[in-house]
Amino acid sequence: xxxxxxxxxxxxALVGLMSAVFACKSDLEVEPIxxxxxxxxxDRNDSxxxxxxxxxxxxxxxxxxxxxxxxxxxxxxxxxxxxxxxxTNTSVQQLAMGTYTxxxxxxxxxxxYYQGIRRTSIFINHIDRVPLKGKLANGTPFNRVxxxxxxxLRALFYFELVKRYGGVPLLGNKVYQLNDNIExxxxxFRECVEFIVSECDAVKxxxxxxxxxxxFYERPTKGAALALKARVLLYAASPLFNGGNIDPQNPLTGYxxxxxxxxxxxxxAARDVIEMNLFSLQPExxxxxxxxxxxxxxxxxxxxxxxxxxxxGPVGYSTGVNNGRTSPTQELVDAFGMANGLPIDDPESxxxxxxxxxxxxxxxxxxxxYNGAPWLGRPVETFEGGADKPGGTKQQTKxxxxxxxxxxxxxxxxxxxxxxxxHILFRYAEVLLNFAEARNERLAxxxxxxxxxxxxxxxxxxxxxxxxxxxxxxxxxxxxxxxERRKELAFEEHRxxxxxxxxxxxxxxxxxxxxxxxxxxxxxVIRQRTPVLKMNFEERMYLAPIPFSEVIxxxxxxxxPGW
Amino acid sequence: xxxxxxxxxxxxxxxxxxxxxYDLLQQRGSTIELIGIGYPNENIGKNRYEGQEVALTYRxxxxxFHYFIAANASRMRTEVIYMNEVYQxxxxxxxxxxxxxxxxxxxxxxxxxxxxxxxxxxxLGGSEVHPGDVRLxxxxxxxxxxxxxxxxxxxxxxxxxxxxxxxxxxxxxxxxVLLQGVANRTYQQTDYAFGSxxxxxxxxxxxxxxxPETAETATxxxxxxxxxxxxxxYLNNSSYWTRSGEYLRIRNIDLGYTFPFAVSRRIRVSSLRxxxxxxxxxxxxxxxRLDPEINGDTAYPIQRVFNFGVNIKL
Numbered sequence: 055x056x057x058x059x060x061x062x063x064x065x066x067a068l069v070g071l072m073s074a075v076f077a078c079k080s081d082l083e084v085e086p087i088x089x090x091x092x093x094x095x096x097d098r099n100d101s102x103x104x105x106x107x108x109x110x111x112x113x114x115x116x117x118x119x120x121x122x123x124x125x126x127x128x129x130x131x132x133x134x135x136x137x138x139x140x141x142t143n144t145s146v147q148q149l150a151m152g153t154y155t156x157x158x159x160x161x162x163x164x165x166x167y168y169q170g171i172r173r174t175s176i177f178i179n180h181i182d183r184v185p186l187k188g189k190l191a192n193g194t195p196f197n198r199v200x201x202x203x204x205x206x207l208r209a210l211f212y213f214e215l216v217k218r219y220g221g222v223p224l225l226g227n228k229v230y231q232l233n234d235n236i237e238x239x240x241x242x243f244r245e246c247v248e249f250i251v252s253e254c255d256a257v258k259x260x261x262x263x264x265x266x267x268x269x270f271y272e273r274p275t276k277g278a279a280l281a282l283k284a285r286v287l288l289y290a291a292s293p294l295f296n297g298g299n300i301d302p303q304n305p306l307t308g309y310x311x312x313x314x315x316x317x318x319x320x321x322x323a324a325r326d327v328i329e330m331n332l333f334s335l336q337p338e339x340x341x342x343x344x345x346x347x348x349x350x351x352x353x354x355x356x357x358x359x360x361x362x363x364x365x366x367g368p369v370g371y372s373t374g375v376n377n378g379r380t381s382p383t384q385e386l387v388d389a390f391g392m393a394n395g396l397p398i399d400d401p402e403s404x405x406x407x408x409x410x411x412x413x414x415x416x417x418x419x420x421x422x423x424y425n426g427a428p429w430l431g432r433p434v435e436t437f438e439g440g441a442d443k444p445g446g447t448k449q450q451t452k453x454x455x456x457x458x459x460x461x462x463x464x465x466x467x468x469x470x471x472x473x474x475x476x477h478i479l480f481r482y483a484e485v486l487l488n489f490a491e492a493r494n495e496r497l498a499x500x501x502x503x504x505x506x507x508x509x510x511x512x513x514x515x516x517x518x519x520x521x522x523x524x525x526x527x528x529x530x531x532x533x534x535x536x537x538e539r540r541k542e543l544a545f546e547e548h549r550x551x552x553x554x555x556x557x558x559x560x561x562x563x564x565x566x567x568x569x570x571x572x573x574x575x576x577x578x579v580i581r582q583r584t585p586v587l588k589m590n591f592e593e594r595m596y597l598a599p600i601p602f603s604e605v606i607x608x609x610x611x612x613x614x615p616g617w
Numbered sequence: 618x619x620x621x622x623x624x625x626x627x628x629x630x631x632x633x634x635x636x637x638x639y640d641l642l643q644q645r646g647s648t649i650e651l652i653g654i655g656y657p658n659e660n661i662g663k664n665r666y667e668g669q670e671v672a673l674t675y676r677x678x679x680x681x682f683h684y685f686i687a688a689n690a691s692r693m694r695t696e697v698i699y700m701n702e703v704y705q706x707x708x709x710x711x712x713x714x715x716x717x718x719x720x721x722x723x724x725x726x727x728x729x730x731x732x733x734x735x736x737x738x739x740x741l742g743g744s745e746v747h748p749g750d751v752r753l754x755x756x757x758x759x760x761x762x763x764x765x766x767x768x769x770x771x772x773x774x775x776x777x778x779x780x781x782x783x784x785x786x787x788x789x790x791x792x793x794v795l796l797q798g799v800a801n802r803t804y805q806q807t808d809y810a811f812g813s814x815x816x817x818x819x820x821x822x823x824x825x826x827x828x829p830e831t832a833e834t835a836t837x838x839x840x841x842x843x844x845x846x847x848x849x850x851y852l853n854n855s856s857y858w859t860r861s862g863e864y865l866r867i868r869n870i871d872l873g874y875t876f877p878f879a880v881s882r883r884i885r886v887s888s889l890r891x892x893x894x895x896x897x898x899x900x901x902x903x904x905x906r907l908d909p910e911i912n913g914d915t916a917y918p919i920q921r922v923f924n925f926g927v928n929i930k931l
Contacts, residue, residue, distance in 0.1 A: 604650060
């Protein structure tokens with residue numbers, strides 16, 4: 055025993071001595087030899103640009119996603135369209151109830167988008183080092199295409215910030231280093247809009263041209279740049295920023311004046327997308343979300359899976375995972391009119407309170423599960439004690455409804471199978487609604503073009519008749535468009551911002567939300583409207599608070615009013 | 618300093634140190650996120666550790682009664698001298714000058730007893746406050762509990778370790794005891810094992826929960842299904858959950874008897890001793906639900922061990 059230990063010591067000593075000798079001989083490694091430098095990524099000797107392309111694809115990682123994104127819930131569960139089924143105090147519930155401060159804003163994306171902005175700027179600054187040989191069919195060299203993609207992404211990242219916070223610091227192409235002064239002030243709202251629009255204009259003709267090229271489906275095309283421009287101009291023309299600035303003389307929170315010309319700019323930008331004559335409405339509404347089709351303008355890749363089904367499926371199905379996370383409200387249900395195109399409170403609509411789910415707008419069936427809806431071979435049971443609302447502590451619907459939208463067509467299937475769940479960021483129906491809204495606001499009364507745009511949406515939805523009554527006033531048409539937007543774009547992260555930019559959140563997001571409690575009795579069904587959540591909204595919530603840490607660390611950073 | 622007196626019967630050693638560590642690797646305070654990358658650790662921190670250590674020993678005998686006492690104590694004061702701290706609006710928010718690793722959080726002022734108190738209580742991020750919730754102290758009196766109300770919670774005084782060994786032997790009987798203790802120490806322990814679904818193990822302390830009937834005597838907030846920011850400890854790190862980490866512990870106690878040589882010779886061994894000892898026999902600590910040396914309720918506590926035995930030398 056002793057002998058062995060002694061041997062051991064000798065070996066250790068020898069190894070130690072050897073390493074000392076060799077250490078003296080080698081040079082000091084001032085940086086890790088495996089470190090990949092920016093000059094290796096943007097290699098002057100790589101005309102294929104393999105590493106540079108990887109770097110670009112990594113920038114796409116920062117694109118916004120949709121779906122169960124905010125603490126496991128849809129952002130739309132922070133609107134009057136839905137509540138979270140989660141029994142605990144979730145992020146979206148904090149958003150809905152206004153229980154947040156500047157240091158715990160539940161959808162704080164500040165750091166993430168500035169990371170995306172940094173990466174895209176690095177790419178933009180260095181891609182011209184790489185002698186790319188490739189060209190698009192129309193002759194645009196890849197250097198230009200790739201750089202345009204990075205600039206588009208960066209513009210979209212800025213838009214995501216601006217819609218939350220108003221004006222934010224614009225960094226240009228500068229990539230800040232640790233020793234630089236990064237105490238930057240916010241740019242004016244106006245400057246941010248101008249920057250995003252000018253970037254869209256600058257890159258639109260350098261981007262890829264075919265939005266349906268499946269090999270490059272994740273890449274933005276001209277249509278994406280124009281659709282982004284149309285959206286940012288629509289936001290900029292909206293009351294919250296254009297004339298209704300919550301802090302009227304504060305250029306960070308919106309324009310300090312109001313101008314109808316901004317509606318014209320928004321209308322023109324939307325018209326530019328329409329007149330590309332490239333995109334069209336997918337005939338079947340449900341298929342928009344589960345197939346790659348001509349309605350999609352730009353998406354973040356989401357892959358083929360059953361994520362939406364698993365997260366939001368009614369909880370009573372034992373085949374597959376069904377967490378029922380989203381509980382759409384009675385308010386959203388009521389927003390859907392009838393298949394004949396009339397709202398349910400119209401005496402002519404044929405709406406029957408005792409059979410409320412019959413003959414509704416086709417999008418109702420594609421968006422929600424209601425008591426009796428077909429799914430996986432049996433009717434959904436959201437009556438008290440039903441398979442999908444069993445009671446007890448299990449997470450289940452709070453409202454009597456579940457989310458159906460974005461799911462595959464599993465009405466008669468025995469189990470889920472993978473379907474496409476890309477995150478659709480821009481689609482043609484939104485552009486049509488943007489166009490109709492902007493033009494209606496600009497004109498004294500809606501004309502045929504406004505009607506046509508809205509009626510296209512209604513026609514595709516299967517309304518019969520889809521035509522709107524002639525002679526609607528501007529105000530009436532505004533209500534129609536807002537209602538169509540709510541139904542058409544539900545759960546696509548529009549309403550949360552739409553209601554804000556229309557500056558009606560103090561009414562729309564400041565009320566009791568309702569559930570439909572359904573009792574199945576021996577003699578029939580009793581339905582009772584019951585309150586489920588009280589939303590709270592204060593004026594300051596029109597804009598998100600700049601993260602507290604950014605304000606205390608940076609003396610130049612101005613907080614939004616009220617935070 | 619070392620001192621030895623009376624033929625080494627009494628020995629004393631005392632030390633004083635005051636060390637300043639600089640260029641400590643840490644993240645800067647002004648980590649403005651506009652830069653778009655995570656900030657690396659840099660050589661910027663400066664901390665001071667200052668303290669005293671005293672050890673004394675006394676051994677003597679009264680006839681055949683031999684005894685000894687050895688005691689030691691140390692005290693350590695730490696201070697953050699520089700940490701590139703950002704501007705803090707209120708002095709109580711400042712971490713520079715506080716002990717290294719100081720816990721920050723909200724101050725708690727017991728539980729809210731009545732609805733009137735709940736209506737008057739400041740809110741955490743606009744959330745609702747109910748009777749039975751922890752009442753947080755609104756240091757800047759703006760009616761809202763937020764980051765401006767966070768301050769140093771728990772102990773800020775220099776930590777003190779102390780210990781003593783006492784022993785004697787007389788007429789074959791030997792005895793020694795090792796005591797060990799800590800003063801000026803606290804830790805955060807949330808006692809929240811009930812779980813957000815109410816489906817995890819409940820412990821006896823839940824019986825002290827707030828109910829309207831026990832509003833005056835409750836020792837634990839009202840129970841809620843699901844995490845609630847007003848009473849869920851991990852959402853509001855408050856002094857309600859600060860526990861004393863002070864303790865005095867009998868680390869080891871040992872009693873033995875060595876038989877006289879006349880006895881051991883008869884059974885043909887050179888020495889025979891029987892003994893009993895115990896480790897961690899006894900602990901005095903103000904918060905005794907958990908072992909004060911183990912932070913957290915998931916770690917395995919230090920065991921209490923009893924030994925009985927016989928030593929035989931052939």
